[in-house]
Amino acid sequence: MNQTWLTVLRRDLLLALRRRSDIATTLFFFVIVSSLFPLGIGPEPAVLSSIAPGVLWVAALLAGMISLSRLFAADSADGSLEQMLLAPQPLAWLVSAKIFAHWLVCGLPVVLLAPLIGLQYAMPNDALWVLVYSLLLGTPTLSLIGAIGAALTLGVRGSGLLVALLVLPLYIPTLIFGAGAVAASAHGMSAEAHLSLLAAVSLLSLVLAPLATAAALRISVE
Amino acid sequence: MHMNWFKYSSPQTFYPLAGKMIPWFFWAASLLCAVGLYVSFAIAPTDFQQGEAYRIIFVHVPAAWMSMFIYLVMAGWAAMGLALNARLSAMMAQALAPTGAMFTLLALVTGSLWGKPMWGTWWVWDARLTSELILLFLYLGFMALQSSIDDPRRADRAGALLALVGVVNVPIIYFSVKWWNTLHQGSSINMGVAPKMAATMLLGMLLMALAFWMYSVAVALMRVRCIMLERERSSDWVQSLSAKGSK
Amino acid sequence: MQWASWSAFFNMGGYAFYVWFSFGLTALCVLWEVYALRQRSRDALRLAQLLAQD
């Protein structure tokens, strides 16, 4: 059982490694979106540090979202999705490996890069740490929930925009708790409550999202 | 019992049945609406703080209730459609969505029309309005997904799954928005109904909500009839129906 | 009865625009929805008829 899971993970990571430009695109998107805000708002450090949590979280959310369409589209086009559906292992289990790979490729780099961008926004040091924690807890949820949207819109016309419409409203709790944690810490308050709620949302989606994604994939290949 | 259900779940038997039910629901809606409007405008007293502007709640609150209620009912039909593979259930879910979206939009617009004279701004980011806005997004997502999938069977099933995912998320979203709202003191205007509300005010709201409910049922039945006609346009029963209509 | 006169009723204590706009818009939406659905049903039947003639 683990053998298969690891194979799916390894295959997706290997593919991402052979197409490094895809990872770079996501990261570049994150950097450029978060750099646009100071240009639009003005360079005052006080203003920037107060909007930083929200801006960085929204940028991370969008960066995760634009990469969603790749999650199952290639597999569906070359037939490896069919093969995965016919594997003896439960589909939800294999899907969770794909989602994990997606997070490693698209989520983790953003988490690691975020504190650097945070420095540009004149964020205090403590808040930078909380930013990393909150993204670490929250970005897996983005991949998990996003996978449902990606599976539902598989092969549908205009799927890129549609996935945004489906998935963004579902991202709201993660955004609220994630950005809230960073903001609380920037105001010298404890971020613990936010982070626990964020973890709760992540756990819930960890349990439910692979099942929903598997069901959506079954519907999509019919 | 079992057979009965299958009988009415086939479109050609449900279509005339729904046709017979629609006028009744419309009559009930009109009657309830008439009484409701009378209570809301003639009997309910003027509010001490808000003056006459508060009378907007007689559409705003029922519309907000209906918007959430319809989403729940929609998810219920969707779940049944997925579990029993029943076409009619999926069609009902699809038929409810536009009406639910309309009530959501009405709740938003009337809420903002109520907010303007009370707080001097068209929009406040309070928990209720923000949740309604997100609910509108959920409705729009459902409708967009269904309309962009050509195969009706896949559209039904994908839409149903999305409605279920949405309904699991609605309480979480509502809770998170409330939490967010209490943390940000700057926008802590609470648009909730005043605690000491006269019984007649509550009665007016209930009557209007019932009227909206009956209306929603009637309109959903109308729409489900349209969907049946469109999907089964080549089947014999639609053919004979359209031939009858043209004579 | 709450109102001294019809004009007081229509004036709504100075909030006429907000109150009547809310109710008017709701009525408009409801009527439009019913009208649109009748139209849709008629169109669907007409299309079915056109298909039958082929």
Next chain:
Amino acid sequence: MLIAQGLACVRGDRLLFKDLGFVLEAGSLLYVLGENGSGKSSLLRMLCGLLTPEQGEILWAGKSIKNHAELYLPNLKYLGHLNGLKDDLTALENLQMGARIAGQDVTATAALAALTAIGIARCANLPVRVLSQGQKRRVALAALWLSRSPLWILDEPFAALDVAATEVLAARISEHLAAGGMTILTSHQDVPIQAKSTVTLSLSA
């Protein structure tokens, strides 16, 4: 033993077939014939459980494949008209990972032997992206030399193959049938496959 009863398939507005049934026993071959658009591929996908029949049911060892997928899927090897290969992986990697996802551990030596059997060993370490259509098909078909599943469902396995490869594949399928396996396939051409019993199923458009 695979049993199909009263199957019906609807795609969009069209009824492709109905009341379709057959019994496939160990060692037998089922030929599905029909023009393009007659529902051959849909039937094969239905037999895999990818497509839910509008009516009817499919039984494997007496149990419905829909409710007992965990019993059915380990016994199934399906090859659709999509190859299921990743362009950026080499032929060898594709074969090994594909087998592993199907729940079977395959050594590099065994995978190479499979590629040799269908005559494509020299491409083993090339990324599939650079291969021709026929070569890709052969990489996908090499999985049949590794498969231990008793039931093979193959959609146009002989398309895009040259004469030599066709013969090798036909021999492999005959060998599989002789060992008590079952095969369901669609094909445009006549292929010399030896089977204990052959059932032909014609779908009309």
